[in-house]
Amino acid sequence: MRLAHLIGPELRDLLRNEPEEIASLLDEVHPEDLADVVLDLDDDEAAALLKRLPADDAADIFERLPEGRQENLVEKIGFQLTARIAGEMAADDRADLFSALPEDVGDQLLETLEKVDPEAAEEVEELTRWPETSAGHLMNTQYVSVLPSVTAGEALDAVRRGAADDDIEMIYYVYVATAEEKLLGIVSLRQLLIANPSAPITEVMIENVISVTPETDQEAVAKMMAKYDMQALPVTDANGTFLGIITVDDTIDVMTEEQTEDVHRLGGVQPIDDPYFETTFWTLIKKRAGWLSVLFIGELFTGTALRHYDDVIKSVATLSYYVPLLISTGGNSGSQSSSLIIRGLAVGEVKTSDWWRVLYREAGQGVVLGLVLSMVGILRVMMWGDGPRFAALIGVTLIFIVAGGCTIGSMLPLIIKRLGFDPATSSTPFIASLIDVVGILIYFNVAKLILAQVLAQAAAVPH
Amino acid sequence: MRLAHLIGPELRDLLRNEPEEIASLLDEVHPEDLADVVLDLDDDEAAALLKRLPADDAADIFERLPEGRQENLVEKIGFQLTARIAGEMAADDRADLFSALPEDVGDQLLETLEKVDPEAAEEVEELTRWPETSAGHLMNTQYVSVLPSVTAGEALDAVRRGAADDDIEMIYYVYVATAEEKLLGIVSLRQLLIANPSAPITEVMIENVISVTPETDQEAVAKMMAKYDMQALPVTDANGTFLGIITVDDTIDVMTEEQTEDVHRLGGVQPIDDPYFETTFWTLIKKRAGWLSVLFIGELFTGTALRHYDDVIKSVATLSYYVPLLISTGGNSGSQSSSLIIRGLAVGEVKTSDWWRVLYREAGQGVVLGLVLSMVGILRVMMWGDGPRFAALIGVTLIFIVAGGCTIGSMLPLIIKRLGFDPATSSTPFIASLIDVVGILIYFNVAKLILAQVLAQAAAVPH
Numbered sequence: 001m002r003l004a005h006l007i008g009p010e011l012r013d014l015l016r017n018e019p020e021e022i023a024s025l026l027d028e029v030h031p032e033d034l035a036d037v038v039l040d041l042d043d044d045e046a047a048a049l050l051k052r053l054p055a056d057d058a059a060d061i062f063e064r065l066p067e068g069r070q071e072n073l074v075e076k077i078g079f080q081l082t083a084r085i086a087g088e089m090a091a092d093d094r095a096d097l098f099s100a101l102p103e104d105v106g107d108q109l110l111e112t113l114e115k116v117d118p119e120a121a122e123e124v125e126e127l128t129r130w131p132e133t134s135a136g137h138l139m140n141t142q143y144v145s146v147l148p149s150v151t152a153g154e155a156l157d158a159v160r161r162g163a164a165d166d167d168i169e170m171i172y173y174v175y176v177a178t179a180e181e182k183l184l185g186i187v188s189l190r191q192l193l194i195a196n197p198s199a200p201i202t203e204v205m206i207e208n209v210i211s212v213t214p215e216t217d218q219e220a221v222a223k224m225m226a227k228y229d230m231q232a233l234p235v236t237d238a239n240g241t242f243l244g245i246i247t248v249d250d251t252i253d254v255m256t257e258e259q260t261e262d263v264h265r266l267g268g269v270q271p272i273d274d275p276y277f278e279t280t281f282w283t284l285i286k287k288r289a290g291w292l293s294v295l296f297i298g299e300l301f302t303g304t305a306l307r308h309y310d311d312v313i314k315s316v317a318t319l320s321y322y323v324p325l326l327i328s329t330g331g332n333s334g335s336q337s338s339s340l341i342i343r344g345l346a347v348g349e350v351k352t353s354d355w356w357r358v359l360y361r362e363a364g365q366g367v368v369l370g371l372v373l374s375m376v377g378i379l380r381v382m383m384w385g386d387g388p389r390f391a392a393l394i395g396v397t398l399i400f401i402v403a404g405g406c407t408i409g410s411m412l413p414l415i416i417k418r419l420g421f422d423p424a425t426s427s428t429p430f431i432a433s434l435i436d437v438v439g440i441l442i443y444f445n446v447a448k449l450i451l452a453q454v455l456a457q458a459a460a461v462p463h
Numbered sequence: 464m465r466l467a468h469l470i471g472p473e474l475r476d477l478l479r480n481e482p483e484e485i486a487s488l489l490d491e492v493h494p495e496d497l498a499d500v501v502l503d504l505d506d507d508e509a510a511a512l513l514k515r516l517p518a519d520d521a522a523d524i525f526e527r528l529p530e531g532r533q534e535n536l537v538e539k540i541g542f543q544l545t546a547r548i549a550g551e552m553a554a555d556d557r558a559d560l561f562s563a564l565p566e567d568v569g570d571q572l573l574e575t576l577e578k579v580d581p582e583a584a585e586e587v588e589e590l591t592r593w594p595e596t597s598a599g600h601l602m603n604t605q606y607v608s609v610l611p612s613v614t615a616g617e618a619l620d621a622v623r624r625g626a627a628d629d630d631i632e633m634i635y636y637v638y639v640a641t642a643e644e645k646l647l648g649i650v651s652l653r654q655l656l657i658a659n660p661s662a663p664i665t666e667v668m669i670e671n672v673i674s675v676t677p678e679t680d681q682e683a684v685a686k687m688m689a690k691y692d693m694q695a696l697p698v699t700d701a702n703g704t705f706l707g708i709i710t711v712d713d714t715i716d717v718m719t720e721e722q723t724e725d726v727h728r729l730g731g732v733q734p735i736d737d738p739y740f741e742t743t744f745w746t747l748i749k750k751r752a753g754w755l756s757v758l759f760i761g762e763l764f765t766g767t768a769l770r771h772y773d774d775v776i777k778s779v780a781t782l783s784y785y786v787p788l789l790i791s792t793g794g795n796s797g798s799q800s801s802s803l804i805i806r807g808l809a810v811g812e813v814k815t816s817d818w819w820r821v822l823y824r825e826a827g828q829g830v831v832l833g834l835v836l837s838m839v840g841i842l843r844v845m846m847w848g849d850g851p852r853f854a855a856l857i858g859v860t861l862i863f864i865v866a867g868g869c870t871i872g873s874m875l876p877l878i879i880k881r882l883g884f885d886p887a888t889s890s891t892p893f894i895a896s897l898i899d900v901v902g903i904l905i906y907f908n909v910a911k912l913i914l915a916q917v918l919a920q921a922a923a924v925p926h
Contacts, residue, residue: 030673032690163656171653172635189652190634193626210493226719227495229712231694248711249692252718256689259722260806266729267802267891268795275812276803277820284828288799289835295795296836300843302787307847313780320776320783324765324790324899331791332731332758332892336751339730340739343723349738357740365747372752373759380763384770428730428891429795436787 011037015048022052031057035064039278043069047076050085056166059088067100068274074105079112086124087117090169091140092250094120095127099137135221136214138254139235139244142167145175148184152204153197159189170232170247176205183234183242185209211236214243221246222254223348262346265424266339268295291429298433302327305440312444315458318386319447322394325377327439330401331432333369334409337362338431341413342423352418355411362410366403374398393450400446401439408435474500478511485515494520498527502741506532510539513548519629522551529737530563537568542575549587550580553632554603555713557583558590562600598684599677601717602698602707605630608638611647615667616660622652633695633710639668646697646705648672674699677706684709685717686811725809728887729802731758754892761896765790768903775907778921781849782910785857788840790902793864794895796832797872800825801894804876805886815881818874825873829866837861856913863909864902871898 014021038046038061050058050073062070062085074082086094086109098106114121123141130136144162146155155174162171174192176185185205187195195204211234212221225233225248232245261271270287272279279287306313306323313320341358344350350358374395381391409431413423448455477484501509501524513521513536525533525548537545549557549572561569577584586604593599607625609618618637625634637655639648648668650658658667674697675684688696688711695708724734733750735742742750769776769786776783804821807813813821837858844854872894876886911918 030691032692160656163653171656190626193623193634226712226715228493229495229715231711248694248715249689252689252692252711252715255715255718255722256810259718259725260810262722262726263729263802263806263809266726267798269799269802272803275810276807277812277817281824281827284803285831288796288828289832292792292795292799292832292836293839296788296792296839299788299791302791303784303843303847306784306787310780313783317773317777317780317783320780320786321766321769323783323787324769324903325759325762327787328762328765328791328794328892328896328899329755329759331895332755333751335730335892336732336755339726339732340735340747343726344739346726347719347723347738349740354740361744361747364744365751368748369752369755373755376756376759380766384766429791429798432794432895433791436791440787 011049012041012045015045015052019048019052022049023054023057031060032064034061038065039069043072043076047073050077051081055081055084056088058085063089063093063097066274066278067096068278068280070097071101071105074101074109079109080116082109083112083116086113087120091120091123091127091142091244092138095124095137096132098124098128099132130214133218134214135212135216135218135233135235135246136243138218138221138250139214139246140169141244142169143175143232143245144168144171144173145177145242146201147179148176148202150201151197152187152192152195152199152201155187155201155204156192156197159192170245173232173245174201175234175242175245176201177242181242182240183209183211183236186234209234212246213237218254219258222251222258225251226255261422262342262424265422266342266428268292268429295429295433298430299436301437302440305437305444309440309444311459312447312455315455316447316451318390319444319451322397323440323443326394326397326401326443327436328432329373329398330405330435330439332405333366333402334405334431334435335428337365337406337409338413338428341410345413345417345423350414352414355414358410358414359407362406363403366406367399369406370399370402373402389450389454393447396450397443397446400442401435404438404442405435408438474512475504475508478508478515482511482515485512486517486520494523495527497524501528502532502738506535506539510536513540514544518544518547519551521548526552526556526560529741530559531737531741531743533560534564534568537564537572542572543579545572546575546579549576550583554583554586554590554605554707555601558587558600559595561587561591562595593677596681597677598675598679598681598696598698598709599706601681601684601713602677602709603632604707605632606638606695606708607631607634607636608640608705609664610642611639611665613664614660615650615655615658615662615664618650618664618667619655619660622655633708636695636708637664638697638705638708639664640705644705645703646672646674646699649697672697675709676700681717682721685714685721688714689718724885725805725887728885729805729891731755731892758892758896761893762899764900765903768900768907772903772907772910774922775910775918778918779910779914781853782907782914785860786903786906789857789860789864789906790899791895792836792861793868793898793902795868796829796865797868797894797898798891800828800869800872801876801891804873808876808880808886813877815877818877821873821877822870825869826866829869830862832869833862833865836865852914852917856910859913860906860909863905864898867901867905868898871901 038049086097101109110121110124126141127137144159146158159171159174162168172189174187175183177183185207186209187201187205191204210228214235214237221233231248234245235243237243264271268291270290272287341350377394377398378391381394412431416425417423501512549560564572573584573587589604590600607622609621622634622637625631635652637650638646640646648670649672650664650668654667673691677698677700684696694711697708698706700706727734731754733753735750804813840857840861841854844857875894879888880886
């Protein structure tokens with residue numbers, strides 16, 4: 001990483017003065033570090049750099065850039081060069097590029113690619129058939145496969161040939177498939193190395209293959225690979241036809257992407273694909289304004305609720321001083337519960353069918369936590385000198401509000417998941433808004449009970 | 464996963480009636496699925512099962528169980544059997560077990576392990592020297608290494624021998640090291656397969672090795688592996704002595720663990736290691752009560768702030784009806800900003816040195832978003848019939864509060880990171896509490912300005 005900072009200025013200098021030296025300078029630097037450097041350049045500088053590099057080196061950098069940058073660079077370097085670079089990209093990264101481009105740009109680029117590298121163009125069409133977050137879109141279509149009639153030794157030779165082929169990303173598994181591409185089994189390179197070379201491959205292979213369909217969501221794919229510690233996961237269609245493999249490095253990228261989405265959703269932002277500083281000001285506004293307005297409109301009901309207790313508040317103004325404290329405490333306990341349940345659902349520790357166990361547990365948590373806070377609360381009420389009735393009111397309300405917060409905060413993600421949406425969408429602020437309104441209703445109803453005498457006296461005195 | 468549900472009941476039945484059949488039933492099931500099944504058993508049933516299995520099969524299951532379960536099971540199956548199982552566990556999982564056990568239990572188990580498997584006991588002492596979330600604790604000490612004097616063909620033979628050795632988890636890299644364990648270079652098995660067998664290994668290897676020190680935090684390790692798409696990362700000490708390797712599957716576990724921590728922290732819960740249902744009720748209370756109390760005490764200041772404006776509120780009760788709406792809107796915009804910045808910091812897109820760019824941007828976002836909401840807000844004020852002065856008050860306050868929310872929400876994570884803590888600790892509810900108090904101050908000060916005339920009139924009329 002230090003490297004990236006070091007070569008940044010030097011690179012800019014070379015670009016300006018001796019552009020023909022670029023390729024040799026970059027030979028020794030990891031493509032990831034180069035991509036970091038390119039990210040710091042402006043679009044014109046980056047385009048100048050890509051033009052100077054051999055297409056395969058340019059592809060190594062280009063496929064690591066965020067989508068927004070890729071789109072800008074396509075404009076700058078033109079379809080012809082982009083197509084040549086795309087031809088050298090990994091199949092899955094290439095498919096991502098086409099999915100990210102505006103449709104007309106993508107179509108024109110595909111036309112150019114068909115002339116430059118027809119095989120790559122075909123792969124793009126194959127992969128982009130599937131939704132962008134599905135296994136089909138994520139897979140690589142180049143792998144080492146052998147017929148079931150070969151021996152272990154012959155399979156090892158196939159691996160050697162695969163190792164020499166730059167288009168094959170993963171050579172640590174050999175896939176045994178029929179001539180009709182029906183997947184029969186898998187052998188790891190490790191098993192091949194210790195197998196008797198003359199043994200039939202069908203005796204060495206594992207037949208009980210764990211695979212996914214191309215429609216499987218990428219999050220489910222990542223979970224399976226993480227669970228079974230696999231380096232690659234085969235993708236087969238409903239008929240058992242072998243379509244491609246998903247490699248572990250893609251899984252890691254998916255996990256990072258999904259986590260970013262979850263954190264954004266939890267914060268009440270529509271997920272943003274590009275890095276923070278690569279996202280334009282107005283895109284950011286668009287991703288935020290929607291939810292923020294929905295939450296705002298939800299919060300307007302707190303005003304409606306408070307107006308409903310107009311008489312009570314006018315009689316005892318002190319009541320209103322506790323409102324923010326009470327409702328935000330409900331919100332806080334709710335976000336604790338929801339973050340526990342949302343994460344539990346994400347990693348598969350909690351299932352929607354567990355709802356009653358969760359309900360029972362969270363309501364219990366709420367009562368205990370409510371009791372703890374109500375002791376602190378009562379102390380503070382006495383210190384403010386609002387008297388024992390208010391102390392009782394705040395104490396009781398806290399127990400109800402915290403228990404309510406925990407219940408709503410834990411149930412809402414389960415309900416949202418059950419309805420088929422991402423539970424992280426029941427973002428913390430959304431739950432908090434709901435609890436705010438409920439909290440006000442709880443508070444003033446408890447107040448009417450406990451302060452009945454005080455309120456009656458206040459009403460008797462004309463303003 | 465369907466499998467786990469299927470074999471659960473059958474397994475219970477066998478355990479009770481024909482325990483000697485257990486081992487054969489489980490032969491065909493993936494250890495991960497077995498661990499799922501064991502998780503559903505109670506401690507006694509799980510102990511009975513582990514006692515029935517050969518130690519290496521038991522180890523495959525045991526190392527996948529959450530820490531709390533492991534601790535219970537150690538008690539149930541005794542030190543002798545646990546030590547035998549631990550002897551068969553992967554070095555890093557074994558070290559985790561010892562770190563998770565209470566100190567006296569761990570010490571007794573280590574004594575037993577020294578008798579059963581002295582080499583494993585030594586490895587435990589080697590790995591547990593390092594902090595639990597460090598590279599040293601995560602590494603495997605068994606790998607394929609060769610001297611710099613060998614040829615590529617001899618190195619390939621070393622890989623073959625490694626492939627047959629169950630203690631070596633990763634055979635896809637060969638490490639070239641001196642007799643004194645100084646790491647000189649790395650060769651991937653792929654490169655070995657295509658290299659000329661008679662070529663000296665020093666000509667095939669990559670010398671520019673990316674490595675970490677044993678003290679490196681696991682989060683940084685995971686980020687490096689994700690960035691460079693590596694299957695294994697070597698760990699070397701300050702003198703370049705080769706200590707072990709970290710494999711990609713551990714990285715995936717680390718990522719999941721760190722993500723869980725982040726989501727919990729964002730929800731204002733102290734991170735919980737064990738799965739939700741494996742965590743006891745009172746552990747959960749302990750992890751929640753602390754933060755919830757801190758936030759509660761923080762929110763008490765909203766009461767103090769409101770009391771400060773006692774006169775104003777008593778003059779115009781309507782003012783208090785807007786308090787929850789305004790402060791929670793500030794909180795919502797703040798949590799949007801903080802979730803964007805916290806995630807940006809986590810993936811390295813945002814650095815603390817970018818603070819002024821973030822400040823500039825987020826303040827701008829706040830003003831624009833505030834304008835949007837203030838249009839909705841003004842409309843609602845007019846509909847409630849609170850008049851043009853109130854409309855102006857709410858409109859202006861919203862702009863200030865949302866801009867303030869975005870500013871605080873984005874700066875706080877940067878400040879916390881700068882102070883050396885996890886930015887996710889500036890959890891959403893924490894930021895919201897801070898903004899609540901600031902919001903009240905903004906609101907009533909704007910109110911005093913805009914409603915000066917109204918307030919003066921109200922003061923002139925005695926209650």
